[in-house]
Amino acid sequence: MYIRPVYAGKGPKRVAYWAVVESYRTPRGPRQRTVAYVGKMPAAQRRGVAEAAGGGSKGQGDLFEREEPAWVEVDAQRVRVENVRAFGGPWLGLAVMRRLGLVGFLQRTIPAGRATAPWWAVAVALVLSRLCEPSSELHIAEHFYGASALPELLGMPSSKVNDDRLYRALDALRPHKASLEVFLKERLGTLFNLDYDLLLYDVTSTYFEGEATGNPLAQRGYSRDSRPDCKQVCIGLVVSRCGMPLGYEVFAGNRTDVTTVEAIVTTMERRYGRASRIWAMDRGMVSEANLEFLRAGDRRYIVGTPKSLLKQFERELSAGEWTTIRDQLEVKHCPSPDGDETFILCRSVARREKEQAMHARFEQRLEEGLQRIEAGCRKRRQTVGTVATRVGRLLQRNSRAARLFKTTVVEENGRAVLRWRKNPDWQDWTRLSDGCYVLRSNVSDWSARELWEAYMQLTEAEAAFRIQKSDLSIRPVWHQRSDRVEAHILVCFLAYVVWKALGQFCRQAGLGDEPRRVLSELSSLRSVDVVLPTRAGPELRHRCVTRPTDHQAILLHHLGFHLPSHLEQTPL
Numbered sequence: 001m002y003i004r005p006v007y008a009g010k011g012p013k014r015v016a017y018w019a020v021v022e023s024y025r026t027p028r029g030p031r032q033r034t035v036a037y038v039g040k041m042p043a044a045q046r047r048g049v050a051e052a053a054g055g056g057s058k059g060q061g062d063l064f065e066r067e068e069p070a071w072v073e074v075d076a077q078r079v080r081v082e083n084v085r086a087f088g089g090p091w092l093g094l095a096v097m098r099r100l101g102l103v104g105f106l107q108r109t110i111p112a113g114r115a116t117a118p119w120w121a122v123a124v125a126l127v128l129s130r131l132c133e134p135s136s137e138l139h140i141a142e143h144f145y146g147a148s149a150l151p152e153l154l155g156m157p158s159s160k161v162n163d164d165r166l167y168r169a170l171d172a173l174r175p176h177k178a179s180l181e182v183f184l185k186e187r188l189g190t191l192f193n194l195d196y197d198l199l200l201y202d203v204t205s206t207y208f209e210g211e212a213t214g215n216p217l218a219q220r221g222y223s224r225d226s227r228p229d230c231k232q233v234c235i236g237l238v239v240s241r242c243g244m245p246l247g248y249e250v251f252a253g254n255r256t257d258v259t260t261v262e263a264i265v266t267t268m269e270r271r272y273g274r275a276s277r278i279w280a281m282d283r284g285m286v287s288e289a290n291l292e293f294l295r296a297g298d299r300r301y302i303v304g305t306p307k308s309l310l311k312q313f314e315r316e317l318s319a320g321e322w323t324t325i326r327d328q329l330e331v332k333h334c335p336s337p338d339g340d341e342t343f344i345l346c347r348s349v350a351r352r353e354k355e356q357a358m359h360a361r362f363e364q365r366l367e368e369g370l371q372r373i374e375a376g377c378r379k380r381r382q383t384v385g386t387v388a389t390r391v392g393r394l395l396q397r398n399s400r401a402a403r404l405f406k407t408t409v410v411e412e413n414g415r416a417v418l419r420w421r422k423n424p425d426w427q428d429w430t431r432l433s434d435g436c437y438v439l440r441s442n443v444s445d446w447s448a449r450e451l452w453e454a455y456m457q458l459t460e461a462e463a464a465f466r467i468q469k470s471d472l473s474i475r476p477v478w479h480q481r482s483d484r485v486e487a488h489i490l491v492c493f494l495a496y497v498v499w500k501a502l503g504q505f506c507r508q509a510g511l512g513d514e515p516r517r518v519l520s521e522l523s524s525l526r527s528v529d530v531v532l533p534t535r536a537g538p539e540l541r542h543r544c545v546t547r548p549t550d551h552q553a554i555l556l557h558h559l560g561f562h563l564p565s566h567l568e569q570t571p572l
Contacts, residue, residue, distance in 0.1 A: 002020075002021055002023070003018050003019065003020055003021065004018070004019060004021050005017070005018060005019075006018065006019045019034045019035075019036065020034070020035045020036045021033070021034055021035065022034075022035050072532075072534045072535075072536070072540065073534060073535040073536070074532045074533065074534055074535070074540075075533045075534065075535055078533040079530070079531065079532055079533065080531050081528050081529065081530055081531070082528070082529045082531055083527075083528065083529040083543075084526050084527075084528050085147055085148055085149050085526060085527045085528075086132070086133075086147060086148040086149065086523070086526065087148070087149040087525045087526050087527040087545055087546075088522040088523045088524060088525030088526070088552075089128075089131070089132035089133075089148075089519060089522065089523040090128050090132055090148050090149055090150050090153060091149060091153060091525070091563075092502070092518075092519065092522050092523075092561070093127075093128045093131045093132060093498055093502075093519075094124070094128060094153055094154075095561050096498050096501050096502050096505065097124065097127070097128075097498055099191075099501075099505075100184070100187055100188070100191070100497070100498070100501055101183075101187055102184070102187075102494070102497075102498075103120070103124055105180070105183050106120040106123055106124060106173075107120045109176050109179060109180075110123060110172050110173065110176065111172070113172075115165070115168075116160060117156050117160040117161065117165060118156075119168075119169050119172040119173075121154045121155070121156045122156070122161065122165055122166060122168075122169035122172075123169050123172065123173045123491075124154060125140070125145060125150055125154060125156070125161065125166075125169075126140070126166060126169060126170070126173075126491050127491055127494045127495050127498065128150065129144055129145070129150075130472055130473075130491050130492060130494075130495040131472070131495045131498055131499065131519075132144075132148070132519075132523065134471075134472055134473035135473075136478060137163045137166040137167055137170075138163045140161075140163075140166060141161050141162045141163045141165075141166055142163075145158055145161045146158035146161075149527040149567065152527070152543070152567040153567075167484065170484055170487035170488065170491070171483065171484075171487065173487055173490060173491070174483055174486055174487040174490060177486075177490050178271065180490075180494070181246070181247045181271065182271060182272070184245075184497055185246055185247075185272065188244055188497070188501065191501075191504070192242075192244070192501075192504045192508075194240055194242065194244055195240075195241070196240055196246065196272075196275070196277065197241075197276070197277060197278060198240070198241045198277070198278050198280060198454055198457065199238050199239075199240070199246065199268070199277050199278070199279055199280070200238070200239050200240070200241065200243075200280045200281075200457055200458050200460055200461045201236065201237070201238050201261070201264060201279060201280070201281050201285065201461065202236075202237060202281070202282065202458060202461035202462060202465070203234055203235065203236045203237075203251075203257045203260060203284070203285075204224050204234070204235055204237070204465040204469075205221070205222070205223055205224045205225065205232045205233065205234050205235070205253060206225070206232060206233060206235065206469070206474050206475040206476070206477055206489075207223060207225050207227045207230035207231065207232040207475060207476050207477070208230055208231045208232065208233075208476060208477045208478075208480075209230070209476045209477070209478050210478070210480055211231070211480075212231050212477075212480050212485075213480070214480050214481050214482065215233075215480065215481065215482040215485055216252070216482065217233045217250060217251070217252045217253065217482060217485070218231040218232065218233060218253055218482075218485075219231060219232070219233075219252050219253035219254035219255075220232070220253060220254060221234070221252075221253045221254035221255065221256075222256075225469075225475060230476070231253055232253035233250055233251065233252065233253050233477075233485065234250070234251040234252065234253055234255055234257075234260070235248055235249075235250055235251070235489060236248060236249045236250075236251060236260050236263075236264045237461060237464055237465070238264065238268055239460055239461050239464055240460075241454070241457045241460070242460065242504075243460030243461070243463060243464055243500060244497075244500050244504075245464065245493060245496060245497055245500065246268070246272075247267070247268060247271065248489070248493055249263065249264055249267060250485075250486055250489060251263075257284040257285055258284065258285055258286070258287045258290060260285075261281065261285050261290045261293070261294075262290065262293050265279065265293075265294070265297075265299070274297070276300070277299075277300070278300045278301065278302060278443060278454065279294065279299060279300070279301045279302070279303075280301070280302045280303070280454055280455055280457060280458055281301070281302075281303050281304070281458075282303070282304045282458055283303065283304030283305055283306055284304075285303065286303045286304065286305060286306070286440070291303070291440075294442075295340075295442065300441075300442055300443050301441060301442060301443075302439060302440075302441040302443060302451055302454050302455045303439070303440050303441070303455075304437070304438075304439060304440075304455070305343075305437070305438045305439065305440050307437070309438050310433050310436060310437070310438055311429075313334060313343070313345055313438065314429075314432070316332060316334055316345055317345065317347075317432055317433065317436060318432060320332060322345075322347065323448060323449070325448070325449045325452060325453075328348065328349035328350055329346070329347070329348050329349070330346070330347045331344055331345065331346050331347070331448040331449065331452055332344070332345040332347075332448070333447075333448045340442060341440060341441065341442050342440075342441050342442070342443070342444065342451070343438055343439070343440055344438065344439040344440075344441070344448050344451050344452060345436065345438055346436065346437050346438070346439065346452060347435055347436045348435045348436075349435065350435075351434075351435040351437075352434045352435025352436075353435070354435075355430075355434040355435055356430075356434050356435075358400055359400060359401050359404075359430055359434070362398040362399075362400045362401035363401045363404055365397075365398050365401075366394065366395070366398045366401055366402070366404070366405055367405075369394040369398075370391070370394070370405065370407070370418065370420050373387060373390055373391060373394070373418055374418045374420070377415065377416055377417055377418050381414065381415045381416075382415065382416045383416055384409050384410070384411050384416045386416070387409045387416040387418055388409045388416075391407050391409060391418065395407075403423065403426050404422055404423055404426050404427065404430075405420050405421070405422060405423065406420060406421050406422075406423055407419070407420040408420070439451060439452065439455050464496060467496060467499060468492055468496055471499070471516065472492050472495050472496060472499070474488075474489065474492040499515055500515075502515040502518065502519065503515040505559055505560075506518055506559070509558040509559050509560070510558065511555065511558055511559070518555060518559075521551065521552060521555060522548075522552060522555065522556075524552075525545065525546055525548060525552065525563070526545075526546045527543060527544070527545050527546075527567055528543070528544055528545075528546065529541055529542070529543050529544075530542045530543075530544055542566060543566055543567045544565070544566050544567075545563055545564060545565065545566065545567065548563060
């Protein structure tokens with residue numbers, strides 16, 4: 001159907017009326033018949049009739065009750081922009097979550113309950129807030145959510161979001177941690193063709209503000225954040241060789257790294273099965289008990305070793321041929337006597353220069369300090385105990401070069417005398433061992449280069465911790481209850497998954513692997529309300545998205561994301 005004019009009268013009295021006409025087929029060809037005469041009408045109403053007749057309307061109400069006609073006279077002096085909101089970051093994060101299938105999974109998994117705001121949508125809002133503007137739940141409810149385009153993107157008005165509902169969404173999300181990890185492992189592996197043959201494991205800590213008396217895991221221990229005054233929890237994270245997270249566990253803050261290995265390996269195997277994987281861990285995880293546990297289950301590993309183990313390879317360090325695997329880095333393959341393990345000696349020029357500079361600095365400090373103590377003994381009478389204490393403190397502050405000096409404090413003529421000299425054997429050993437370290441593995445079918453490259457992938461786990469602490473602000477933890485702490489860490493984990501997935505999409509699109517820059521670039525996009533006062537009186541309001549710059553348009557084109565031209569206003 002369509003509309004067409006019907007004319008009546010002649011000459012100056014000729015008037016156009018409008019009719020709704022239907023086209024139909026007959027054996028003799030197409031014919032038209034008039035369905036209804038609608039008389040005279042302005043252009044805006046004619047357009048509504050045309051859309052309704054053509055099937056483009058949602059209902060008959062568009063015929064004569066259209067609020068925003070296509071063409072109106074606007075008072076240009078009173079046109080204004082209102083309600084500017086952050087759009088690019090939340091929209092991009094939500095687009096990545098939808099492409100991952102994470103939004104759909106949360107919709108299917110989290111029970112809807114009787115709340116007017118669905119829990120899955122509140123959980124998505126928490127993850128996107130952590131990705132775009134990490135802050136507390138109170139700040140999200142009172143500032144970020146309403147100042148962003150999330151009400152329109154999620155279909156959940158800001159009046160439905162408050163701090164209590166955000167806290168309850170944490171409670172609704174936390175029980176699904178294991179199922180989320182399993183889903184994401186399969187989904188990420190499919191999307192990015194990931195190979196989980198090498199698992200990288202590392203531990204970090206995050207500290208609390210407050211006493212955290214209601215959380216038994218909050219304890220004081222070794223702080224990677226230089227906050228020994230605060231209670232903390234430890235987080236053990238497992239990632240793939242490209243840094244894609246596979247899972248994590250939360251441990252007590254006073255638990256040492258070496259005691260977490262068996263727990264994390266058992267958990268991952270229970271969740272994903274005991275496939276043929278290689279575990280890579282740094283030297284903080286190494287103990288004979290842990291290695292025996294790995295070997296007992298026919299598990300393969302590549303681990304770092306304590307510096308003291310180098311002494312066993314003094315002869316290999318000073319003789320034999322080294323294999324250069326890249327600029328200023330050499331390795332040497334050394335099988336163990338029983339043949340069950342392989343030791344990889346590594347020698348780095350850059351690392352040697354760094355360690356030599358450190359030893360020289362501490363050596364100078366020690367020598368100057370010993371000279372001052374020696375001079376002080378000559379100037380005034382001191383007891384042996386006092387001088388020995390000062391020497392001990394000096395050696396403790398400069399422990400990296402402490403073994404270079406042989407010191408003795410004796411009493412002569414009623415006063416303490418300090419005697420010291422340098423140990424040439426230690427100097428020879430440091431010159432030989434500086435820049436060297438040892439890797440240990442029971443993988444027999446890999447070359448020294450492959451073992452070293454696999455171990456170096458541990459930097460991906462370290463990078464994951466840096467991103468979660470700096471960009472996603474996992475620290476400090478303000479929650480006091482243990483379940484809320486676990487939920488907070490889960491939200492940070494999901495935000496990091498979105499971060500890494502965006503990085504993989506960038507890599508696939510030929511944009512490198514720097515999601516931080518892409519997220520920052522697109523975060524400048526805004527949604528705005530354009531208010532158009534008409535000469536007839538009513539105001540038209542359109543919620544639009546700002547036009548992307550050429551650079552932003554290129555990024556979106558390569559990533560395969562398409563900006564909406566306008567947004568539907570969420571009913572309040």
